[in-house]
Amino acid sequence: MPKLVILSGAGLSAESGLRTFRDQNGLWENHSVNAVCNGATWRANFGLVHQFYNERRTQLATATPNAAHRQIADWQRRYKTVILTQNVDDLLERAGCRDVIHLHGFLPEMTCAACGHTWNIGYRAWKKEAPCPRCQSVRDARPRIVFFGEPAPAYRLLWESFAALTSRDVAVIIGTSGVVLPITELALQSRGYKILNNLAPEPAIPGHLFDEVFYQPATQAAGEIDRLVRKRLEPSPGLAG
Numbered sequence: 259m260p261k262l263v264i265l266s267g268a269g270l271s272a273e274s275g276l277r278t279f280r281d282q283n284g285l286w287e288n289h290s291v292n293a294v295c296n297g298a299t300w301r302a303n304f305g306l307v308h309q310f311y312n313e314r315r316t317q318l319a320t321a322t323p324n325a326a327h328r329q330i331a332d333w334q335r336r337y338k339t340v341i342l343t344q345n346v347d348d349l350l351e352r353a354g355c356r357d358v359i360h361l362h363g364f365l366p367e368m369t370c371a372a373c374g375h376t377w378n379i380g381y382r383a384w385k386k387e388a389p390c391p392r393c394q395s396v397r398d399a400r401p402r403i404v405f406f407g408e409p410a411p412a413y414r415l416l417w418e419s420f421a422a423l424t425s426r427d428v429a430v431i432i433g434t435s436g437v438v439l440p441i442t443e444l445a446l447q448s449r450g451y452k453i454l455n456n457l458a459p460e461p462a463i464p465g466h467l468f469d470e471v472f473y474q475p476a477t478q479a480a481g482e483i484d485r486l487v488r489k490r491l492e493p494s495p496g497l498a499g
């Protein structure tokens with residue numbers, strides 16, 4: 259059975275009202291990214307880091323999945339699908355996706371830097387009165403977000419997923435600048451049919467590496483990409499072989 263691999267980034271959730279720092283000169287919702295997303299300084303900036311992610315979490319409660327999230331969920335119901343995302347929001351899950359691989363962490367979850375315990379706090383702000391449920395540490399509680407300078411263990415799944423694609427399979431890349439992830443190398447490594455959808459050409463992603471390119475908002479491109487995906491993964495029986 260042919261496979262479908264989806265890799266999404268900020269552009270997928272932008273139309274749901276969630277912004278990320280790539281939009282605006284190293285600032286993420288008016289905060290310096292380096293101050294709130296840094297593996298070397300998060301303890302020194304403890305209060306600010308928690309305030310920032312608390313705001314992102316409560317904001318997430320007011321966001322809703324868009325047509326592109328729902329299209330991905332629909333693909334997963336129809337095909338053998340691997341969903342990878344750089345996004346830390348849960349909009350794919352709320353659109354109906356299962357087993358989403360969050361490469362850079364998951365906003366509704368906290369993790370403990372002391373004992374490794376992970377727990378879900380939904381869309382609530384984390385407060386010091388709520389220490390790690392397992393070891394009771396307060397100062398080790400942090401958002402389950404991969405900060406800059408920290409390892410991202412799920413990258414292994416990303417490389418494996420792209421490398422495993424055959425010429426019968428399809429990869430769809432949606433809304434990513436190619437600044438954090440090496441999209442060029444991933445595309446070169448994959449033998450699948452490759453579709454790219456970004457708002458506009460990105461300097462780090464050569465469009466010619468892809469079989470089809472859509473430079474438009476994800477919700478606008480979703481229908482046409484769906485048509486291509488169907489064509490590749492549901493070949494008409496009369497033409498088989």
Ligand SMILES: [Zn+2]
Binds near residue numbers: 370373391398
């Ligand atoms: Zn703990």
